[in-house]
Amino acid sequence: MRRNWTQPGWPNFQYDSASVEPLERRFLLSSGEILGAVRHVTSEERGRLRIELLSEEAMRTSAIEGEVLDRSSVQSSLRRQFGLTADGAPSRPREQGVAEMMVDAYSNYAAPLTHDTLCRWHGMLLSHDHSLETIGAYRRHDDAMQIVSGRIDQPTVHFEAPPSAQIQGEMNTFVDWFNRTAPNGPAPLPALTRAALGHLWFESIHPFEDGNGRLGRALAEKSLAQNIGQPSLIALAYTIERDRNGYYDQLATHQRTLDVTDWLLWFAETVLKAQQVTLTRVAFFIAKAKFYDQFRNRLNDRQAKVIDRMFREGPDGFKGGLSAENYIAITGTSRATTTRDLKQLAEMGALRRTGERRHTRYWLMFGYERKEVSDHPRSGNAYFAEGGR
Numbered sequence: 001m002r003r004n005w006t007q008p009g010w011p012n013f014q015y016d017s018a019s020v021e022p023l024e025r026r027f028l029l030s031s032g033e034i035l036g037a038v039r040h041v042t043s044e045e046r047g048r049l050r051i052e053l054l055s056e057e058a059m060r061t062s063a064i065e066g067e068v069l070d071r072s073s074v075q076s077s078l079r080r081q082f083g084l085t086a087d088g089a090p091s092r093p094r095e096q097g098v099a100e101m102m103v104d105a106y107s108n109y110a111a112p113l114t115h116d117t118l119c120r121w122h123g124m125l126l127s128h129d130h131s132l133e134t135i136g137a138y139r140r141h142d143d144a145m146q147i148v149s150g151r152i153d154q155p156t157v158h159f160e161a162p163p164s165a166q167i168q169g170e171m172n173t174f175v176d177w178f179n180r181t182a183p184n185g186p187a188p189l190p191a192l193t194r195a196a197l198g199h200l201w202f203e204s205i206h207p208f209e210d211g212n213g214r215l216g217r218a219l220a221e222k223s224l225a226q227n228i229g230q231p232s233l234i235a236l237a238y239t240i241e242r243d244r245n246g247y248y249d250q251l252a253t254h255q256r257t258l259d260v261t262d263w264l265l266w267f268a269e270t271v272l273k274a275q276q277v278t279l280t281r282v283a284f285f286i287a288k289a290k291f292y293d294q295f296r297n298r299l300n301d302r303q304a305k306v307i308d309r310m311f312r313e314g315p316d317g318f319k320g321g322l323s324a325e326n327y328i329a330i331t332g333t334s335r336a337t338t339t340r341d342l343k344q345l346a347e348m349g350a351l352r353r354t355g356e357r358r359h360t361r362y363w364l365m366f367g368y369e370r371k372e373v374s375d376h377p378r379s380g381n382a383y384f385a386e387g388g389r
Helices: 017-038 043-064 071-081 093-107 115-126 164-180 191-205 212-228 236-242 244-254 261-298 301-311 324-331 335-348
Strands: 146-150 155-160 351-354 361-364
Touching: 017 191, 017 261, 043 071, 043 093, 043 212, 043 236, 043 261, 071 093, 093 115, 093 212, 115 164, 115 212, 164 191, 191 212, 191 244, 191 261, 212 236, 236 244, 236 261, 244 261, 261 301, 301 324, 301 335, 301 361, 324 335, 335 351, 335 361
Parallel strands: none
Antiparallel strands: 146 155, 351 361
C-alpha cells in the first residue's frame, strides 16, 4: 500500500470527530484532577516533583528508541537547566541533551511552533552524535529516509518518508497547521485530536536524520500543554514505552492511509492512561513527602539507604516486596544487623511485614493512617487504601 504522503489529499487526514468527543471530555476532566492534585504540594516540593516526572519521561522517551540513560545524570542535568543546585552527579552529553530539550519544551510550551524551535530541540538532543551529517537542521541527504528493522543484509522496510528535497515545503505546511489549530489560532482543534494528528503527521514527514520519535513526542506534549494552558507533565512516553510494539504497529498502519480515526482513538486512550499514571505519581510523591516528615530523623544510615532505594522503585515498589537478602545486598551489612534493622522499621510503622521465615517480605507504609491492605493488588502500599490514586 502507498505511503500516506503519496496519496491524493495529503495531508488532509479524515476521521470521525464524534467518536473522539467522549475521550476529549475525559481528558479535560483528568487535566483538572492533575492540576488540583499538584496544588496540594508546596512550591519547593513542586520543583522536586517536576524533576522526578520530567526525568522519568526523559528516560522513557529514550528507552522507546532503545537508548538507556543514567537517571542520576538526567536529574542532575534537569536541576541545572532549572537553575537549581545540582547534586554532584555527572552531567553526561547524552543526558544533558535530552534534559535541555525537555526543559525548553516545558518552559516555552505556550510559544508558537517555529522551524527554529524544532531545529533547536534537535541540536540539543543530538549535539553529542558526531555520526550525523546534519544536526540542528532538517535532513539534506539524497538517500531515501526509511524506517527499517531486522538484519542489515535483509532489512524490513516499515515506512519510507518524503525525500529530503520535499522536507522544507512539508514542514512549512505542518508548522502553519500546528499554529492555526492552537487554542488561540484561527482553526482550533480539540486537545487529543490535535496532538494525535500532529504526532502522526510529524512522524510521517520524518524531517530529521535521527531523533524524530523523541522530537515528535515532545511536540505532542507541547500540543497538549497549549490546549490545557499549563505544562502537561503527562506521563506520555512512560505509557507509550509500556506498549512500545503497539505504538509502532499503530504508526505503521496509519502511515499508509489518510483515514486515521482508529489512530486518534488509540492515541487518545494512551493519553488518558498517561494522565492516570501522572495522578498516581503525584499521589506517590505526596505520600513520600509525608513518610519522610514522619520518619526521616528516626532512620539510621542503613535504613535510610534502603528506604531511599525502595522509593526509587516508584509506586509499585519492589516486585514481591523487600527481603532480608535485598537489605543485605543494598547495605552490605550482616544478617543479624539486617534482622534488627527490619524489626525496628516494622515496629515504628515505616514498613509492613508479611509472610514468615524465608517468605518474609516488607512493604513501605505510606501516610499516617495504617490500614491493612494485604489483599490490594498494588504491592500493599497503604496510601492506595487511603484514597491516593
